Amino acid sequence: MAEEAPRALLYLEDLHVGQRFECGRHALDTAQIKKFAREFDPQPFHMDEVAARDTMFGGLAASGWHTVALTMRMIAENIPIAGGLIGGAAEITWPQAARPTDILHVTSEIMEVTPSRSRPERGMALLRTETRNQKGELLQIFTAKCVVPRRPPSA
Amino acid sequence: MAEEAPRALLYLEDLHVGQRFECGRHALDTAQIKKFAREFDPQPFHMDEVAARDTMFGGLAASGWHTVALTMRMIAENIPIAGGLIGGAAEITWPQAARPTDILHVTSEIMEVTPSRSRPERGMALLRTETRNQKGELLQIFTAKCVVPRRPPSA
Numbered sequence: 249m250a251e252e253a254p255r256a257l258l259y260l261e262d263l264h265v266g267q268r269f270e271c272g273r274h275a276l277d278t279a280q281i282k283k284f285a286r287e288f289d290p291q292p293f294h295m296d297e298v299a300a301r302d303t304m305f306g307g308l309a310a311s312g313w314h315t316v317a318l319t320m321r322m323i324a325e326n327i328p329i330a331g332g333l334i335g336g337a338a339e340i341t342w343p344q345a346a347r348p349t350d351i352l353h354v355t356s357e358i359m360e361v362t363p364s365r366s367r368p369e370r371g372m373a374l375l376r377t378e379t380r381n382q383k384g385e386l387l388q389i390f391t392a393k394c395v396v397p398r399r400p401p402s403a
Numbered sequence: 404m405a406e407e408a409p410r411a412l413l414y415l416e417d418l419h420v421g422q423r424f425e426c427g428r429h430a431l432d433t434a435q436i437k438k439f440a441r442e443f444d445p446q447p448f449h450m451d452e453v454a455a456r457d458t459m460f461g462g463l464a465a466s467g468w469h470t471v472a473l474t475m476r477m478i479a480e481n482i483p484i485a486g487g488l489i490g491g492a493a494e495i496t497w498p499q500a501a502r503p504t505d506i507l508h509v510t511s512e513i514m515e516v517t518p519s520r521s522r523p524e525r526g527m528a529l530l531r532t533e534t535r536n537q538k539g540e541l542l543q544i545f546t547a548k549c550v551v552p553r554r555p556p557s558a
Contacts, residue, residue, distance in 0.1 A: 287476070290480070293489075313468070318443065321442070321443050321444060324445060331459065332448060333446065334459060335467060336497060337425045337494075339493070339495075341492040341493075360449075395459065
C-alpha cells in the first residue's frame with residue numbers, strides 16, 4: 249500500500265493537496281443494516297428483504313446514513329488530525345447503495361488546505377472520501393470541510 | 404400548527420415549492436450521544452464530558468452524523484413520499500453541535516420539484532430540512548435530492 253497512514257498528530261502544516269489516507273475495510277451484513285435502519289431510517293428497503301424486492305433497490309440495501317456513519321468511523325480511526333475530526337459542512341453522493349454482502353473500503357484525499365484569515369491558530373482542510381465495495385464499485389463520495397489547528401510553537 | 408402533515412402517500416404531483424412538513428421533536432441525552440459515538444464517531448468530545456471540556460466544543464457534543472441520522476428518522480416517519488425517501492445526494496451544514504439537553508425539532512420544506520426528462524415515471528424533489536433545539540437555535544441544515552415517483556394512472 250503506497251498510501252500514507254501516519255500516526256503522529258497532524259496539524260495544518262502537515263497536510264498537502266493530494267495527500268492520501270488508507271482508512272481500512274468494514275464487512276457489512278444483514279443484521280447491521282437492519283439494526284441501523286430500525287433506529288435511524290425505518291424504511292422497508294432497509295429492514296425487510298422481502299418488501300425490499302418490490303422497491304427501487306430490488307433487495308435489501310443499507311441506509312446511506314449507515315454507510316456514511318461507518319465511513320466516519322473509519323476516517324476518525326485512521327486520520328489523526330490534531331484536535332479531532334470536526335466538520336462544519338459535508339456533501340455526500342451515493343452512486344449506489346451498500347448491500348449486505350459488501351465489504352466497505354474507505355480512502356481519503358486532501359483536496360484543499362486553507363489557513364484561516366481571521367483565526368491564526370487554525371485553518372480548513374477539504375477532505376474527499378470514497379467508499380467502495382470489494383468489487384471496487386463506488387458506493388459513496390463524501391467531501392467535508394474540516395477545522396484543523398495549526399501547529400503550536402510547542403508541538 | 405399551520406404546516407401540512409398529510410398521511411396519504413405523496414407523489415410528485417402532490418409536491419409544490421414552499422410546501423412544509425412538521426417532522427416532530429426528539430429529546431437527546433448523554434447516553435444516546437455516547438452510544439452513537441462509540442459505534443460511529445469515537446472521538447473524545449462525543450464520548451467523555453471531561454475530555455470534551457478541553458476541546459473546541461467545551462463540553463460533550465453530539466456527532467453531526469448522529470444529528471443527521473435522528474433527523475432522517477423524523478423525516479422518514481413524517482413525510483410519506485410514495486416509494487419511500489430515497490436520496491441520491493445530500494448537503495449538510497452544522498452551524499452548531501447538538502448538546503445532551505437539546506430537544507431536536509425538525510421541519511422540512513420543498514425547494515424544487517422537477518419531473519425527469521428521461522424517466523417519465525419519476526422526478527426529483529429538493530428537500531431542505533432544518534434541525535433546531537428547544538431555544539430555536541439552528542443546529543443543522545440538510546438538503547437532499549430525493550427520487551419521487553409520479554402518480555400512476557391507478558393511484
